[in-house]
Amino acid sequence: MTRLEAADLYRFYHVGDDETRALRGVSLNLRPGELTVLLGRSGSGKSTLLACLAGLDDPDGGQVNVGGERLSRQPEVRRARLRARHFGVMLQSGNLIPHLNVLDNARLTGALLGQRDTGRALELLDEVDLAHRKHAYPAQLSGGETARAALVAALAHGPALLLADEPTAEVDAVTEDRVAGVIDAFVRQGGSALIATHSPRLAARADRVLRLGDGRWQDA
Numbered sequence: 001m002t003r004l005e006a007a008d009l010y011r012f013y014h015v016g017d018d019e020t021r022a023l024r025g026v027s028l029n030l031r032p033g034e035l036t037v038l039l040g041r042s043g044s045g046k047s048t049l050l051a052c053l054a055g056l057d058d059p060d061g062g063q064v065n066v067g068g069e070r071l072s073r074q075p076e077v078r079r080a081r082l083r084a085r086h087f088g089v090m091l092q093s094g095n096l097i098p099h100l101n102v103l104d105n106a107r108l109t110g111a112l113l114g115q116r117d118t119g120r121a122l123e124l125l126d127e128v129d130l131a132h133r134k135h136a137y138p139a140q141l142s143g144g145e146t147a148r149a150a151l152v153a154a155l156a157h158g159p160a161l162l163l164a165d166e167p168t169a170e171v172d173a174v175t176e177d178r179v180a181g182v183i184d185a186f187v188r189q190g191g192s193a194l195i196a197t198h199s200p201r202l203a204a205r206a207d208r209v210l211r212l213g214d215g216r217w218q219d220a
């Protein structure tokens, strides 16, 4: 089972003379078969932490290891390879490629990994009730459809780890339950999920709740 281990992460942003200390010594281990929910006020460092854990950003201090291999401070190509192999990533800014339709977006990471069987993408689209929109392009989707398509694109290649940033930010309660159902199923099959959210409904489903405040862990 793939483990994600992050030790003592620091991330500072500098804009002009201003310094924002987005992460100040954050450690975290994700365990297989566990849904961990990440809470924290806007600006507390959740997106920064997810980006560092996924290797989309490099921490200024500390280290991220995935599956026993170091992810942080590696060339981008190496990070991208480790990311595709181990992670499903669902970003707030959207992880859908605009010029690919929903189905091709869902197949993309699998294709990059050399997977031939695209049945899982169709199965997942069906599970989130989006099979009828498989030929639509991201710009043609509603907010809720985008969230579901993005989740399918994150999971279709069968990663062990799911990192999702506010996956239900723009959806109604029914769609939220559907998205949460897919995440639950992923975790029940042995996956590890870390979900940043402001949703109490999603937090109520968590095995573990962590709270960030000013770039540090707070009592949850």
Ligand SMILES: Nc1ncnc2c1ncn2[C@@H]1O[C@H](COP(=O)(O)OP(=O)(O)OP(=O)(O)O)[C@@H](O)[C@H]1O
Pocket: 013, 014, 015, 020, 021, 022, 040, 041, 042, 043, 044, 045, 046, 047, 048, 049
């Ligand atoms: N690229 C950047 N350059 C400068 N400052 C940044 C950058 N990205 C984030 N920050 C700052 O770092 C801090 C943490 O931001 P982050 O996006 O991680 O918070 P968050 O908890 O995800 O917020 P939200 O819930 O609103 O998404 C904030 O003060 C933010 O303004």
